[in-house]
Amino acid sequence: GLSGAGPSGRRVLSRVAVSHVGSPLGQSRWRRSLVDTSLSSSSSSSSSSSSSKDDQGLVGKLAALQGEVAAQAAASSNATSSGGLDREGFTSLQRRTFDSFVDFFASEDATPPEVVPRLERIAEAVADGSPSLVVDVGCGTGCLVPFYYDAGVAPESVVGVDLAPAMVDKAASRYPSSRFVAADFTQVDPVEVLGEGTKADRVVMNSCFANFFSQEEALASAATFLKNGGECIISHPLGEPCVSALRERDAAVVPHELPTRRGLDRLVQYQPFQVLQVEDVRGDPEDPFNADSSSGFYLARLRRVAHQTLHQRLCLRGQVASGFGRGSRKLGFPTANLPSSLFDTALEGLQTGVYCGWALVEGSGRPGFGVAHPAVVNIGYSPTFAGEENPEKIVEAHLIGDCGFDSDFYGETMRLCLVGFQRSEMKFPDFGTLVAQISQDVEDAKVALQEELFIQVKDAEEWLDGAATIKDSEGLQGASWKTVPQ
Template sequence: MQQASIDKEEHNRRQAELFNKKTKDFSAPLPPEITERQQRIVDVVPDLGPGSRVMDVGSGTGCLIPHMHQTGIQDILAVDLAEDLLAKAREQYGTSSTLGNDHGFRTWVGDVESVPAYQGPFDVAFFNAVFGNVYDQREALLRTSLLLRPGGHIVISHPLGRAWHERLREGDAEIVPHALPDRPTLERLITDLPLRLRSFQDDPDLYLTLLQACASPVPPAYLIQGRPLELEGEVVAGFGRGSSRMGVPTANIAPGPLAAKLEGLPLGVYFGWAQLDAGPEQPEEDSAVHKMAMNIGRRPSIEDGTDITVEVHILHSFAASDFRGRQLRVVVGGFIRPEMRFGSLDELIARIKSDVGIAKAQLDLPEHQLCKAHEMFVR
């Protein structure tokens, strides 16, 4: 769900240009009925208080911030494309520093996809009167979910309701490219994201949705149910990026022979166990069963990433480095996250390291230890 007519950079530029011109309008006092609904928007999140860290996406001049302060919240990151709006917010609420570990009011000029991990993790992210304006709604939710603490929340709201927002969109679909999703649309939007729909309110004068990040870093729907997924194939030449550029060596399996098993699987990162037939000349431990993290996807962060690849990162230090032509067996235990595009190589590497950490932790659980002794593996 993204705006196809222009790219994201141009979309964001136009948003910033328009809303910077509206600083005076957004600084005007709001009617009492609107401020009452804004308090309800903040209050929908359970257990918020002085220790909570909040991200306010599309914060503008900070209309939700007084209501956060009433709840005791002080640690707030205001995110907006319009620098002039944020400057007005800083005049009113002051600033701490740009350091993510400093409590207080901070601002970030950009969209939510540009917010670095060090600014979080957040207990809640608010999208108030802005979700229809983002370039790609699914990508915004995905990136936000990765900035949340396990069990954190996302609030999507509009204090004038979905019908009012739709009339606004009809008047200027370039600035407001998306409708606020109805319940079925929202459920489809989060199908393969680590989020659950907790409440949905679609009244004529208030749109208010509460999503919650899964308490486990692994989305429950993608824990492999029943018999684990088994993959086996010959190691083929990759693209040389895993080791040379990212320091994350992978063994690629040709996806063609696995087409039937891969059909219908979400593209993304999985975890499980792997056994490489390293050969008799290699140390015995190299042919043992080891933890692994696996990517099935098109490598969207790589410029020529178009074809499906199956890249297995075996969490073991091998004596040799080239295993082309050797057999690799994989038992998949679960799903970590959907495939996503990163803004830089450093960001990609940081996320891969996080994925590896999640894989290691999950595979230490008793239910996943059982798969290490799977009948597929050669003893």
């Protein structure tokens, strides 16, 4: 099933080994069989020998790459993440690559005996806590599925997602009791995969985390699929040495490394995840294709949380501007808006996304004024509104619950104190999906603001008595801001 798969054994190997645990990397004999099969029948034995030596030389370069792992894992620019391809080209390459090898991945050869204990360990981590719904991202032909079953996960509880349709079709035929969806995980609406109002207990990214266009996007998507308290599991049975070797051979297919613990902490800094565990065995960088005890292994567990506590809470004070009318008219969530231009350059480096905190509209003697209200706040450009994106970064605050206002408060002065970060700003496929996510954001903010630390902030003087004033200049209208350590 590998004939015509590629012009050289080296190229074939770099593609085959990328995203699926049942790769031929368990033993060097699988690597040799791929090289031999993909070479032209007219190739001489000396050519095969030269190819083998070249392979060993490339593997030897892994040691020099180890120091770059954290930086490569944290890379987020499109050019770096996709090896120069735009998203459409990158996705097309991934889809073609893995659809080409569906027969191999469905064969017994795809799961060497030496790799089986590692797959069992990964499946046991997934099954820990008896999850009722597992989303297997980059599921391929279903290599991990029987291990889930053996670990106690019910077949009907497994949903596989893969962007390669032929892989998905094969998985569905092999494991008809589970469900499989052909889709780009970072672009698909969770409702299309899970159904209305359903969230997963586990999202598993096994042997595919190095292959996403953006690892940050992959984690943000995982957060939308998971219920609070659920886990995202990132794993690879042969670990970082294998991934690094493959990236060296074809960075267009493998644009990232597996993150170190420090790299993973950076990736989730503005994601609603808490890192629980990172098992990162680097093994022998000179022989990453050997599945004996000296080779690598990777297993990271991240818990989905309602928010990340900000290291410094951000206090803002400014005049409420009339927005685009989208919050109340289109979405049913009225917002009070503060343009970033009010705050000079203070918000330029601030992560776009959804925050939670407290809001107060200055004044007294009128219902709702002069009282701190819980708020969920989006800071960003509203990318879902195609053609109507915000021309500048906007602070959009939705005050939660019945706040008692008997009129709008455009032109009034509002104070905000942001204490937690809930998720990155995302572009949703339609307004319905956006509304559902905003509803979840509101519920998450309610939960977060019940924490004792945040309740104490509600009455803290540093934001109720006014923030440090920015020097007045044209367009600032007396706005002010400051940060306070949590």
